[in-house]
Structure formats: structure tokens, C-alpha cells
Amino acid sequence: MLPFSLRVVWFCLSFTGMMTCWAVMLSFVRAVESYWPLVYCVGCTIMHGMFCLGMIYKMEPFRMPRSFCIAQSITMGLGVFLMTGVSASFAIATTFAALKPKTWWEGGKGLMVWRRIYIYPLFVFPFLATVVQLGITLRFDSGVQRDDLHCDYSDPTCYAGIPWLVTIPCLYLSIKAILRILKTNKHLQRSRDPDLDVDIDTFTALPRRPKHVHMARAVSTSSSSPPANLQSISRQPSSPALTNATLTPRGFHMPFQPPALNLDTLHYSRSSHASDELDSPISSNFPRFANPPQVGTVSLDPDRITVESTAPPNEEWREILGASDTPDLDKASSLKWNEDGDKSESEYVKGDDGFDTEDNYSGTYPTRAAPRSLGTTSRKARRPLPTLTPAVYRIITFQLAFTIVQPLSSISTLIDVIRHKPPAPFGTQHIALLISAWGPVFIFSKWPDARRLYSLWLPWK
Structure with missing residues (x-):
């Protein structure tokens, strides 16, 4: 049985991370002049909100009613799917930015412009994944109470790997965008002949x-x-x-x-x-x-x-x-x-x-x-060489971090599957739970444009 102090610490970190994530992401979307990334905050609020509601039952699944346990499992899964869809949309956005270096002059404002292709990772994928999860939970009665910080669908265990269906393409797009950016930077450096940048003023200087x-x-x-x-x-x-x-x-x-x-x-x-x-x-x-x-x-x-x-x-x-x-x-x-x-x-x-x-x-x-x-x-x-905007750097870092969080959340599950043991009370998925809320804070809070805005809400920053 997990100690109650650990449950309290996770409750406090989850709640403060959820509120801070809203402050930073609101500043981020105002800086890039596009508001669809707030879907990440919606997913974060759904997941961490249901997690914090478990404090009503002292975060002990054995005390939770079966209906609440099923609702908590489905709702937290929906939040994970929404955040995964936002990460996939970020990967698509950075890929477009890498393919069009001229957009690097826009200071990140044209990076997050809405595209119809974002409908599929933001709305279609979360909806379909939630429907499948709900059907499996009701069919196999997977919402079983176990010693954990929250109720989770644990049977069949392999269903916990559904976010990998989107995470693997995101990882591919992220690596492709990074390679494309490095190639473009080398091309821009080669295209600039240093011999042509000397001063054309070859006359005698004025006395x-x-x-x-x-x-x-x-x-x-x-x-x-x-x-x-x-x-x-x-x-x-x-x-x-x-x-x-x-x-x-x-x-x-x-x-x-x-x-x-x-x-x-x-x-x-x-x-x-x-x-x-x-x-x-x-x-x-x-x-x-x-x-x-x-x-x-x-x-x-x-x-x-x-x-x-x-x-x-x-x-x-x-x-x-x-x-x-x-x-x-x-x-x-x-x-x-x-x-x-x-x-x-x-x-x-x-x-x-x-x-x-x-x-x-x-x-x-x-x-x-x-x-x-x-x-x-x-x-x-000549005008100076175009450089990648800080917004693109931050987004690439975020999507890579989110891609790493997915394997982190599955390490304990994979170990349990290999050993043919029930899920452990505390594992890497609980660490990934906090990273999903605090990740945007650590990544986007250092961006100067966002810092000027979220400092209005966070005076201690």
C-alpha cells in the first residue's frame, strides 16, 4: 500500500502543474497568434482534474465506486489522447516550417497557423481512441480496482500502448524536421560567399x-x-x-x-x-x-x-x-x-x-x-541569413520531450507484461503524469515572448 503522504505530494504537484500549464500556454498562443494549441491544456485539465478528484477517496482505488473508477479511467485516457494529438500537430507544424525556410522571418507568428490536417490528430484520433477504450473497458470489465494512485484500465495491459500509434509517426516527423533544418542551414551558409561580403568601398577613406x-x-x-x-x-x-x-x-x-x-x-x-x-x-x-x-x-x-x-x-x-x-x-x-x-x-x-x-x-x-x-x-x-525562430526550437524540443514521455510511461507496463505480473502500485507512468503538466512550463517558460506575457499571471517568475 502506497503511503498517504506520497498521494498528497502527487496531488499538489498535479494541481499546480495544471494551473501553471494554463498560464504558460496562454502566453504561448498569444505570442504565436494561434489558439488551437490550447487543446493541450484542455487534455491536461481533463486528465489531471480527474486525477485530483480521486483525493475525495484519498486516492485509493479500493474506496472508489466502480462507476467513478470507470469514469476516471475513460476520462484520463481522453486527456492523454488529446495531448498526443497536439504533439502530433506540433510535429506537422514544424515539418512545414522546416520545408519552408522563408517562414523563419515571421518570428514564429505564422508557424501555428491553423491547417485542416490538424483535425485528424486533434479530434478524430481522440474520439476514435476513446470509443475503442470505452468498448474494451465495458466488454472486458478492465476497470478493476488495484493498489494505485488512480483507477486505470489494466486488462488487457497491451491497450495502454494505443498512444504509440501516434507517437511513432511523431518521432519520425521530428527527426525528419531536424535533419531538414540542419541541411537548410548548411545550404544557406554555403550560398553566402564570404568574398562577396567585403566592403565595396575601395576608394581612399575620407581624411x-x-x-x-x-x-x-x-x-x-x-x-x-x-x-x-x-x-x-x-x-x-x-x-x-x-x-x-x-x-x-x-x-x-x-x-x-x-x-x-x-x-x-x-x-x-x-x-x-x-x-x-x-x-x-x-x-x-x-x-x-x-x-x-x-x-x-x-x-x-x-x-x-x-x-x-x-x-x-x-x-x-x-x-x-x-x-x-x-x-x-x-x-x-x-x-x-x-x-x-x-x-x-x-x-x-x-x-x-x-x-x-x-x-x-x-x-x-x-x-x-x-x-x-x-x-x-x-x-x-544583403539582408542577414534567415535563422530558425525560437518558437520552432521550443516546439521541436516539446514534441521530442513528449515523444520520450510515451516510452517512459510504458516502461513499467512492459516490464509487468514481460514478467507476467500485475501492474506495480507505483511506476514510471506516474512520473510521466507530472511531466505532461510541467513539461510545457519548463520548455516554453524560457521563451522571451511568452515570459513577458505569463509574468502578468505569475509575479514570482
């Missing part, structure tokens, strides 16, 4: 310059002249028939390295006259003009353009060409250094010729084209 360092403008006055190296830089007009005094700037793409700074120019710019409007910013791409004489002409073509001027000695040459046209020349005649080295090239404004430039008076810097303009050299950034 880093302190924010307080700026290139000063080159200035010229009537009393002093700029250094000789600036006077020697000049360019002829691109066309002898130029009819506008405002020159149109041209953009160039020089992706290799920025031009070196001339220390003489910087020294001269800092020590020159305080006026900033004595000369325009000068780029090596555009012509240089000397200040006009006090009375004279500025000619771009001797036969076409002659601008008379009576400007005083300190008058700026751009006032002779026309004040209304000089802003365009000033704006496009220079490029600037990247003032902060951390600035991305994508922040540069599109220039007139389709190259990335940014107009400012801080200096001269040749920028490169955006990666998308490099033609076949650039490659569209």
Missing part, C-alpha cells in the same frame, strides 16, 4: 580634420599680390565665342586622394587684409583673374566682350563683371573639405553633373560617386 581647422579664402589686394604659385595657375576659356562673363563651372570626380594644402597659401591668407570680399574662392578647376587696373577693360574675347571700368584701386574685379552674376561663380567655383571626418558621403548634395558635392567656402575636396553609380562594381547589401 579626418578637426572642426576648428578651416581653409581661409585666398585674397588679393591692389597693394600686395598673392604668392607666385597662385599667379601661375590659369586656364584659357573653353570657347573663343564665350558671350557671358560668368563662367559655368565643371564638376570632376577624383576618387583617389585630396589635393595637398599649400602652407604658403594658408600663411598668406591668415596675414592678408581683413576684408573677406577682396577675391573669390579659387579652385584649381577654374581660371584665376587678376584685379583689374583703375581704368581699363576686362576682355574674355577681344572681338566680342569688352567691359569698361572706372573702378578705384581697391574695387573688386567681380563688381566690374556684374554683381548679379558673381554669386553663381562663387558658389560653384570651390568645393569644401569634409569638416567633420565622421560625416557620411551620402549626406553630400547632388551636383550639377550627377556627382556628390557640397558647396562651401571651407576648401577644396574631390568627392567620389555614390556606390550605386559604380555599375557592376557595387552590390546590393
